Amino acid sequence: MQRIDLSLTMSSLQPWRHSEARFSPCGAYRYRLWRIWGEGEPQRRLCMIMLNPSTADEFKNDPTVERCCRRARMWGYDRLDVVNIFALRSTDPQGLYLCDDPVGEDNDAAILEAAREADLAVAAWGNHGRLGGRGGHVLAMLKSAGVELHAFKLSQVGEPVHPLYQPYSALPQPL
Numbered sequence: 001m002q003r004i005d006l007s008l009t010m011s012s013l014q015p016w017r018h019s020e021a022r023f024s025p026c027g028a029y030r031y032r033l034w035r036i037w038g039e040g041e042p043q044r045r046l047c048m049i050m051l052n053p054s055t056a057d058e059f060k061n062d063p064t065v066e067r068c069c070r071r072a073r074m075w076g077y078d079r080l081d082v083v084n085i086f087a088l089r090s091t092d093p094q095g096l097y098l099c100d101d102p103v104g105e106d107n108d109a110a111i112l113e114a115a116r117e118a119d120l121a122v123a124a125w126g127n128h129g130r131l132g133g134r135g136g137h138v139l140a141m142l143k144s145a146g147v148e149l150h151a152f153k154l155s156q157v158g159e160p161v162h163p164l165y166q167p168y169s170a171l172p173q174p175l
Helices: 063-074 094-098 107-117 127-144
Strands: 018-023 030-036 045-050 079-084 120-123 149-151
Touching (some): 030 107, 045 063, 045 107, 094 127, 107 127, 120 127, 127 149
Parallel strands (some): 045 079, 045 120, 120 149
Antiparallel strands (some): 018 030
């Protein structure tokens, strides 16, 4: 991993040059979101595997995606891919507990695709990943696919912590 440049400020970050998001036909699920600011190929890709999507889409960031973009740029990546262990869009994790299918039918394929394409894949879903054993399922799925996962640290219950509350100086370590 490259040295972190903590001198970057939010105002010094230029907007991305390309952005896309992949949603379910009904729009209730977001399977993948990506931002590209680097030029040319190949792009160095960071994949953040978090809990569930909030309001970010192909046009705007939410606070979590904004901070993940900043980390990716500080670490020297050209692209950020965001996937979630639950694809249901909800601003409150409690919404996951109220939905019959918070995962979404295309979510495992989206997670595998993004993680396999990444130069660094970071597990970061927090304690709600225990819902239905989903965090463990995703860890096993990615391990069996040969994906080397990293995390900032594990919570007291053994889930990879969410990046929103980690200092910018925190670096992900191999799981």
